[in-house]
Amino acid sequence: xxxxxxxxxxxxxxxxxxxxTGALAEQRHREPTPHRSDVARVVATVRxxxxxxxxxxxxxxxxxxxxxxxxxxxxxxxxxxxxxxPAAELLSAALDRPVTVVNDADAAGIAEMTYxxxxxxxxxxxxxxxxxxxxxxxxxxxxxxxxxELGHLELRGEDAELRASDRAREQHDxxxxxxxxxxxxYLRHVxxxxxxxxxxxxxxxxxxxxxxxxxxxxxxxxxTAELLNNAGIVGAAIAAHRAxxx
Ligand code: BGC
Numbered sequence: 001x002x003x004x005x006x007x008x009x010x011x012x013x014x015x016x017x018x019x020x021t022g023a024l025a026e027q028r029h030r031e032p033t034p035h036r037s038d039v040a041r042v043v044a045t046v047r048x049x050x051x052x053x054x055x056x057x058x059x060x061x062x063x064x065x066x067x068x069x070x071x072x073x074x075x076x077x078x079x080x081x082x083x084x085x086p087a088a089e090l091l092s093a094a095l096d097r098p099v100t101v102v103n104d105a106d107a108a109g110i111a112e113m114t115y116x117x118x119x120x121x122x123x124x125x126x127x128x129x130x131x132x133x134x135x136x137x138x139x140x141x142x143x144x145x146x147x148x149e150l151g152h153l154e155l156r157g158e159d160a161e162l163r164a165s166d167r168a169r170e171q172h173d174x175x176x177x178x179x180x181x182x183x184x185x186y187l188r189h190v191x192x193x194x195x196x197x198x199x200x201x202x203x204x205x206x207x208x209x210x211x212x213x214x215x216x217x218x219x220x221x222x223x224t225a226e227l228l229n230n231a232g233i234v235g236a237a238i239a240a241h242r243a244x245x246x
C-alpha cells in the first residue's frame with residue numbers, strides 16, 4: 001500500500017491509493033494546514049495524517065514549491081523556512097519510512113495523465129491548476145518535465161498567478177467573466193510559448209468550469225481535470241511508487 005499526502009494552502013489531505021485503479025483505498029483524512037506553515041509545524045501535521053492510516057510501505061507527499069532531489073527550493077505561498085529545506089529527509093525521519101516529495105501540480109498532472117483527462121494523450125499536454133497560486137505540469141508524450149512553474153510567468157508586468165489564480169479572483173472580487181478574461185490572456189501566453197496539444201485545467205475552481213470555460217476563446221483544446229480533489233494524493237502515491245523503482 002502506498003500513502004499519498006497532498007499539502008495545500010488550507011488543508012493537508014491523505015489516503016492510501018490503489019495504484020491499479022487510481023482510486024483511494026480508504027476515505028481520505030484531512031488536517032488543517034497550520035496557520036504558520038513553517039517546516040516543523042507542517043512536518044508534524046503530515047505525520048498526524050500518516051498516523052491516521054495503517055503502516056504504509058512508502059509515502060508520497062506533494063508540496064507547493066519547486067522540489068529538486070527531495071529539497072524544496074522555493075516558497076511562493078508557504079513559510080520561507082521551506083526554501084532549501086531537505087523535505088524528503090525530514091519527512092522520512094518523522095514518518096520513519098521512505099518519503100518521496102514532489103511538486104503539487106506535477107503530482108496532479110501525473111495522476112491525470114495516468115488515470116484521468118490526459119490518459120493515453122501524446123504530444124504536448126499542459127496541466128494548470130488554479131488555486132492559491134497557479135501550478136503547472138508539462139508533458140511530452142506522457143513524460144513529465146518537472147518544476148516548470150508557469151504560474152510565475154510575467155503578465156502585464158506582474159507575476160501571472162497574482163492576476164489569474166483563483167485566489168486573485170476572490171481577493172480582487174472579480175466576477176467570473178472578468179476573471180475569465182485574465183485566464184484567457186494567461187492561457188494565450190502559455191499557448192504562444194509551448195504550442196500545446198491539450199490544456200488540462202485543475203484546482204478547486206475546475207469544479208465550476210461552466211462558469212468560465214464558455215468565456216475563454218483559445219486555439220488549444222481545453223478540458224477539466226477528472227480526479228479533482230484527489231489528483232494530488234493519487235499523483236503523490238504514483239511518484240512514491242516510481243521512486244521505489246517499481
Ligand atoms: C508555486 C508552485 C505551485 C503552485 C500551485 C506556485 O506559487 O510556486 O510550486 O505548484 O503555486 O500550488
